[in-house]
Amino acid sequence: MRAKILASSLLALVFGFGGVAAVIADGHMAPTEGKAFIRYITEKDDYTKWPLFPGKGKLYKGAHPHGALLTTYVSPDAMTAIRGKKGVIPSGGIIVKENYSPEAKLAAVTVMYKKAGYNPDAGDWYWIKYAPNGAIEKEGKVAGCINCHRAVQGNDWVFTGPVK
Numbered sequence: 001m002r003a004k005i006l007a008s009s010l011l012a013l014v015f016g017f018g019g020v021a022a023v024i025a026d027g028h029m030a031p032t033e034g035k036a037f038i039r040y041i042t043e044k045d046d047y048t049k050w051p052l053f054p055g056k057g058k059l060y061k062g063a064h065p066h067g068a069l070l071t072t073y074v075s076p077d078a079m080t081a082i083r084g085k086k087g088v089i090p091s092g093g094i095i096v097k098e099n100y101s102p103e104a105k106l107a108a109v110t111v112m113y114k115k116a117g118y119n120p121d122a123g124d125w126y127w128i129k130y131a132p133n134g135a136i137e138k139e140g141k142v143a144g145c146i147n148c149h150r151a152v153q154g155n156d157w158v159f160t161g162p163v164k
């Protein structure tokens with residue numbers, strides 16, 4: 001009897017830890033739902049504290065269709081991959097680009113977030129564009145974003161600089 005209780009409490013312990021570990025592991029990954037994603041990169045892991053894309057400063061000159069001036073932040077894990085010339089951004093990696101008007105007024109935020117298995121046909125990127133007030137303009141497997149960024153799929157769909 002005592003052995004049975006011991007065995008079942010051991011099992012509960014093991015599964016309990018498994019559950020907690022799964023929650024922690026998943027909690028590390030940003031969600032692929034617009035509002036929750038924005039909360040993640042603004043509150044949980046504030047992207048403005050991340051490093052800038054290698055070789056780029058703040059408010060550098062951009063091209064159509066993004067802003068006239070751009071500031072691009074890279075999550076630390078993505079940064080390690082870019083600096084290490086890994087060729088791919090790891091699952092969980094995020095690139096946030098702030099798009100500014102010629103007068104340096106923030107116009108929109110566009111983001112690429114890599115999540116393994118999310119969209120294998122297009123580099124497993126989740127795309128989102130939102131206004132400075134948080135209003136979501138586009139999100140998910142956005143054809144417009146994908147079809148243009150496809151031109152650089154050999155660089156893991158990233159235009160700004162080499163990742164390998």
Ligand code: HEC
Nearest residue numbers: 062063066097110111112127128129144145148158159160
């Ligand atoms: C017509 C082509 C085109 C479309 C459409 C487009 N982009 Fe881009 N994107 C670019 C170019 C070019 C850059 C490099 C920055 C620059 O010079 O403007 C870029 C850069 C980025 C970056 C910085 C990482 C990188 O790839 O360099 C992000 C993030 C991004 N775009 C997100 C988006 C999202 C989200 C959408 C859709 C809402 C989108 N883009 C639509 C061409 C495009």
